[in-house]
Amino acid sequence: MNRSSKILRYVSRRLLQGIPIILAIVVMNFFLLNLAEGDAVDVLAGEAGSATPEYMEEMRKKFGLDKPLTVQLAHYLKNVVQLDLGYSFRHDMQVTELIVDRFWPTLLLMVSTILLAVGFGVLLGLFAAVNLNTWKDAVVSVFALITYATPLFWVGLMMIILFSIKNDWFPTSGMENSAAFYEGFDRLKDIAHHLVLPTITLSLFYLALYTRMMRASMLEQYGQDYVITARAKGVSERRITFIHVLRNALLPVVTMAGVQVGALIGGSVIVESVFAWPGLGMLAFESLFARDLNLLLGIFLLSSGLVVAVNLVVDVIYCFLDPRIEVN
Amino acid sequence: MTEFWNRFSCNRQAVLGLIILGCVIFLASIANLIYPNDPFLYSRFPLSGPGENGFLLGSDSIGRDVAAGIAHGAKTSLLIGLIATIAAVFIGVIFGALAGYYGGLVDDILMRVTEVFQTIPSFIFAILLVAIMKPSIESVVIAITVVSWPAVARLVRGEFLALKNREFVQACHTLGMGDLRIMLAEILPNCLSPIIVIGSLMVATAILVESGLAFLGLGDPNVMSWGFIISDGRSMLRVAWWICTFPGIAILITVLAINLVGEGLNDALNPRLRERN
Numbered sequence: 001m002n003r004s005s006k007i008l009r010y011v012s013r014r015l016l017q018g019i020p021i022i023l024a025i026v027v028m029n030f031f032l033l034n035l036a037e038g039d040a041v042d043v044l045a046g047e048a049g050s051a052t053p054e055y056m057e058e059m060r061k062k063f064g065l066d067k068p069l070t071v072q073l074a075h076y077l078k079n080v081v082q083l084d085l086g087y088s089f090r091h092d093m094q095v096t097e098l099i100v101d102r103f104w105p106t107l108l109l110m111v112s113t114i115l116l117a118v119g120f121g122v123l124l125g126l127f128a129a130v131n132l133n134t135w136k137d138a139v140v141s142v143f144a145l146i147t148y149a150t151p152l153f154w155v156g157l158m159m160i161i162l163f164s165i166k167n168d169w170f171p172t173s174g175m176e177n178s179a180a181f182y183e184g185f186d187r188l189k190d191i192a193h194h195l196v197l198p199t200i201t202l203s204l205f206y207l208a209l210y211t212r213m214m215r216a217s218m219l220e221q222y223g224q225d226y227v228i229t230a231r232a233k234g235v236s237e238r239r240i241t242f243i244h245v246l247r248n249a250l251l252p253v254v255t256m257a258g259v260q261v262g263a264l265i266g267g268s269v270i271v272e273s274v275f276a277w278p279g280l281g282m283l284a285f286e287s288l289f290a291r292d293l294n295l296l297l298g299i300f301l302l303s304s305g306l307v308v309a310v311n312l313v314v315d316v317i318y319c320f321l322d323p324r325i326e327v328n
Numbered sequence: 329m330t331e332f333w334n335r336f337s338c339n340r341q342a343v344l345g346l347i348i349l350g351c352v353i354f355l356a357s358i359a360n361l362i363y364p365n366d367p368f369l370y371s372r373f374p375l376s377g378p379g380e381n382g383f384l385l386g387s388d389s390i391g392r393d394v395a396a397g398i399a400h401g402a403k404t405s406l407l408i409g410l411i412a413t414i415a416a417v418f419i420g421v422i423f424g425a426l427a428g429y430y431g432g433l434v435d436d437i438l439m440r441v442t443e444v445f446q447t448i449p450s451f452i453f454a455i456l457l458v459a460i461m462k463p464s465i466e467s468v469v470i471a472i473t474v475v476s477w478p479a480v481a482r483l484v485r486g487e488f489l490a491l492k493n494r495e496f497v498q499a500c501h502t503l504g505m506g507d508l509r510i511m512l513a514e515i516l517p518n519c520l521s522p523i524i525v526i527g528s529l530m531v532a533t534a535i536l537v538e539s540g541l542a543f544l545g546l547g548d549p550n551v552m553s554w555g556f557i558i559s560d561g562r563s564m565l566r567v568a569w570w571i572c573t574f575p576g577i578a579i580l581i582t583v584l585a586i587n588l589v590g591e592g593l594n595d596a597l598n599p600r601l602r603e604r605n
Contacts, residue, residue: 024444036460149584151536153543154558154576161569266451270540284452285544288459300456303449311447 106279117206125214156274173276258314342592348585420480428488487519521597
């Protein structure tokens with residue numbers, strides 16, 4: 001069997017492995033929803049201001065909430081498969097629709113964060129490894145240690161104090177200046193301007209992670225036999241570092257970028273609520289205050305699905321990057 | 329023990345971490361002595377800057393003392409971090425030990441469950457759990473425990489897998505020891521050091537998660553915590569920078585100190601694993 005069809009089989013097997021995980025999460029979702037005090041009818045009645053017990057009973061019948069739990073679970077599963085995650089009474093919209101709406105700003109934030117964090121992390125780690133045990137290495141390590149220990153929301157607030165309040169360089173919140181009605185290139189520029197502080201904040205933690213990982217990975221590769229061979233051949237240290245070691249050291253860092261996506265989503269809840277970035281994280285924050293559990297569960301489900309999907313994609317990319325990895 | 333201490337004290341960063349951590353613990357334990365009043369008590373001097381009106385680190389929008397809040401919050405953060413970690417290590421050890429020791433179907437089932445919990449984005453899951461259980465100290469501890477045990481389970485499983493076929497375990501089988509006794513009295517003590525290391529690092533993560541939850545308004549409304557002060561001072565950012573700044577520094581210093589101690593423990597307990605950093 002040739003390699004490409006092997007990879008195809010591997011991908012489909014991984015897809016199948018992902019399904020039970022998603023299923024388990026959906027089932028857990030259902031039970032969490034049931035665990036919460038009050039059901040959809042209570043929420044509705046609360047919204048309406050008042051409702052008679054008879055009316056609430058009738059509503060429960062209508063929604064199928066009087067059925068046994070297993071029947072309700074089957075119903076819930078069917079709805080999720082059809083991408084129907086319920087209704088958000090606060091926003092007066094289907095949860096799915098609302099989530100898709102708010103997904104793009106989050107994606108934008110996450111992609112720019114990953115690019116910034118991986119890019120600078122690789123550079124800093126490389127810099128530290130090349131200058132091993134000098135003061136430069138120490139400075140990078142201390143920087144990584146400190147950023148690794150800093151709460152994201154605090155970094156965000158300090159950024160706002162420094163760059164928005166003391167110096168009016170960047171906007172404090174939002175994704176664009178909607179009052180200015182920018183179009184085309186101006187609008188892009190405006191969004192990029194709003195994107196700067198949230199991206200830096202969210203990437204700091206991961207920057208520390210990737211810096212440490214890149215440094216460790218470089219050091220590990222320096223100890224390999226092929227480096228000794230290259231030295232024996234008379235290859236210059238510069239060439240060894242940038243052509244031989246760097247390429248091999250990048251591999252684990254790339255994989256980690258995928259593994260960290262779950263943590264990144266969690267971080268974006270914090271950063272988005274600090275900067276009022278109108279994405280999924282902000283939506284989760286709003287749903288907390290509105291006690292809109294349906295919506296929160298929908299976001300949770302989507303982000304879990306996202307993690308499964310990204311892990312799959314990273315595994316596949318890894319197969320292509322490193323031919324040594326056997327796909328079966 | 330002295331050998332361990334010698335190796336630990338060689339690491340200057342770890343010793344520094346231990347000293348800072350000691351100071352934080354000391355501050356937490358004397359919080360009731362230096363600030364005997366309720367940290368929620370408000371005063372006639374809202375938004376005083378640091379040093380004004382007798383407030384060392386300023387006061388917030390209704391005149392609560394930020395320094396008193398930080399001292400009392402230290403107790404909350406350390407306790408939540410510690411209790412959640414102990415609970416997570418407990419669950420993780422049970423899962424990991426059973427999976428690693430018995431292997432086969434037990435391993436498959438337990439590891440599938442662990443995998444599900446590892447896939448879920450942990451912070452969102454924690455938010456969801458606290459939101460469903462209503463914010464309180466207990467629900468925060470439960471949420472942090474639920475999201476942090478899988479890492480311990482994986483680690484312990486790996487250790488048990490590596491140790492269960494070693495000669496001393498086979499010898500125990502020959503002596504007719506029960507499975508439970510072999511697991512608890514023979515294998516577990518041999519994998520304590522990595523558990524201690526991961527546990528110490530988990531306390532740091534737990535404190536960060538707790539402050540993040542409190543910042544989102546999911547802390548216990550009746551217990552003073554660092555995240556609560558920051559989340560409360562957020563709306564005053566323009567006029568009173570100190571409300572948010574100082575509790576953040578407290579979190580940063582504490583988490584940094586615990587991380588340093590954790591890495592020092594790692595170096596001292598597992599000299600062979602030094603390539604980790």
